[in-house]
Amino acid sequence: MPLKEKNLSKKHSFYIFIFLLIFFPLFSKEILVKEIKSKYSHIKIIDFGSLRSLLFVRDSGEEVVESTLDINFPHQLFLLYTQKMYAGFLISNLPSKILLAGLGGGSMVHFTNYYFPQIQMDVVEIDPDVIKIAKTYFSLKEKSGTKIYNEDIYKFLKNTNLKYDLIFMDAFLKPSSTTDPTGVNLKQKEKDFFQDLKNHLNPKGVVVFNINTYDGFQKDILSMKENFSNIYIFRKGLSGNVIVVCSMEKERYTKDYMLNRALEIDNIYKPSFKFQNLVSMYDFEQKTLKY
Numbered sequence: 001m002p003l004k005e006k007n008l009s010k011k012h013s014f015y016i017f018i019f020l021l022i023f024f025p026l027f028s029k030e031i032l033v034k035e036i037k038s039k040y041s042h043i044k045i046i047d048f049g050s051l052r053s054l055l056f057v058r059d060s061g062e063e064v065v066e067s068t069l070d071i072n073f074p075h076q077l078f079l080l081y082t083q084k085m086y087a088g089f090l091i092s093n094l095p096s097k098i099l100l101a102g103l104g105g106g107s108m109v110h111f112t113n114y115y116f117p118q119i120q121m122d123v124v125e126i127d128p129d130v131i132k133i134a135k136t137y138f139s140l141k142e143k144s145g146t147k148i149y150n151e152d153i154y155k156f157l158k159n160t161n162l163k164y165d166l167i168f169m170d171a172f173l174k175p176s177s178t179t180d181p182t183g184v185n186l187k188q189k190e191k192d193f194f195q196d197l198k199n200h201l202n203p204k205g206v207v208v209f210n211i212n213t214y215d216g217f218q219k220d221i222l223s224m225k226e227n228f229s230n231i232y233i234f235r236k237g238l239s240g241n242v243i244v245v246c247s248m249e250k251e252r253y254t255k256d257y258m259l260n261r262a263l264e265i266d267n268i269y270k271p272s273f274k275f276q277n278l279v280s281m282y283d284f285e286q287k288t289l290k291y
Contacts, residue, residue: 029048030047031046031047031048032044032045033046033047033052033137034133034137036129036133038127038128038129039127039129040129040130040173040174041056041057041127041173041174043055043057043129043130043133044057044063045133045137050071050072051069051070051078052068052137052138053065053066053067053068053105054066054067054068054130054133054137054138056172056174058174058175059174064183065079066104066105066172067079067082067105067106067107068105068107069105069107069110069138071138071139073272074107074110074138074139075111075113075114075115075272076272077108077111077272077273078107080236080240080241081210081240082107082108082111084234084241084281085108085170085208085210085243086275086278087243087245087278088166088168088206088208088245089261089275090253090258090261090262090275090279091206091245091249091258092165092204092206092249092253093165093204094119095119095164095165095166095205096118096120096165097119097120097121097162097163097165097166097202098112098119098121098122098165098166098167099121099123099124099162099164099167100121100123100167100170101153101167101168101169101171102125102168102169102171102172103125103130103131103134103140103148105133105134105138105140106138107138108168109121109123109134109146110138110139111272113145113146115269115270115271115272116269119145120145120146121145121146121147122146122147122149122162122164123146123148123149124149124151124156125149125150125151126150126151126152126171126173127150131148153171154196157196157199157200160200162200163200163201163202163205164200164201164202164205165201165204165206166205166206166208167197167201167205167207167208168208168210169188169197170210171184171185171188172184172212173185180214180220181214182211182212183212184211184212189220189223194227195227198227198228198248204247205247205248206246207246208243208244208246209243209246210241210243211241211242211243211244212241213240213242217242218288218289221233221242221244221288224244224246227246228246228248229247229250230247230249230250230252230253231244231245231246231247232244232245233245233282233283233289234281234282235281235283236281242288255279255284258279259276259279261275262274262275262276262279263275263276
């Protein structure tokens with residue numbers, strides 16, 4: 001799509017968002033679109049105006065938002081943590097092939113396909129109902145260069161020889177005895193799994209982990225630090241999700257390098273959010289590990 005049209009939709013989306021933020025609480029209400037209990041999760045799809053969310057319902061009744069998008073502009077990333085995941089683009093070169101573990105509503109697939117159509121993307125999702133939901137209710141389509149696999153990410157890595165420039169780890173299950181309190185499979189914290197990830201990276205490739213904070217999350221980051229040559233932590237304040245970019249490159253990239261990369265991406269690709277803003281969330285002193 002021409003840049004002028006991209007800019008136009010971005011502008012319109014911004015005004016729609018402000019309108020929703022100010023006025024919709026006055027006359028709109030949450031609407032339950034669909035509720036499903038799959039083999040892996042209790043799932044709800046909720047509408048609030050033009051915003052549609054995919055929620056996982058835990059046994060306690062707690063509802064956790066997995067994805068949110070504007071159904072009129074599905075390529076715009078609404079949730080901050082999904083934006084922060086793209087901090088991986090600031091380390092080394094722009095990827096040409098990406099692996100995403102955990103589909104959710106497919107917002108990251110929409111964003112990547114729209115703004116970076118040259119990037120090939122493989123998506124691995126264990127729950128067939130999540131894939132069906134993303135296609136039926138979140139307008140997700142398997143475009144040229146994008147493949148969706150209904151498979152366990154751990155088995156997928158064992159059975160493929162494919163290599164990637166960037167691997168997004170955003171896979172969550174219902175919390176159980178085989179997961180941490182946030183629903184991350186305990187296999188994901190093992191040295192063998194880190195090695196599997198590294199075996200599927202191209203030179204200068206990175207792995208990006210989405211971490212929901214809980215009492216032991218700093219130990220998870222320290223484990224990443226032990227298994228990769230360098231880690232880069234991105235966090236806004238001391239709350240919310242922590243994004244960790246892991247690299248096998250011995251050279252450590254500076255904040256100035258990241259800013260130059262962000263400016264280049266913003267100027268060339270005109271994404272719906274400023275990559276420059278991601279640099280301000282870089283925890284270069286790794287204070288996250290101390291608090």
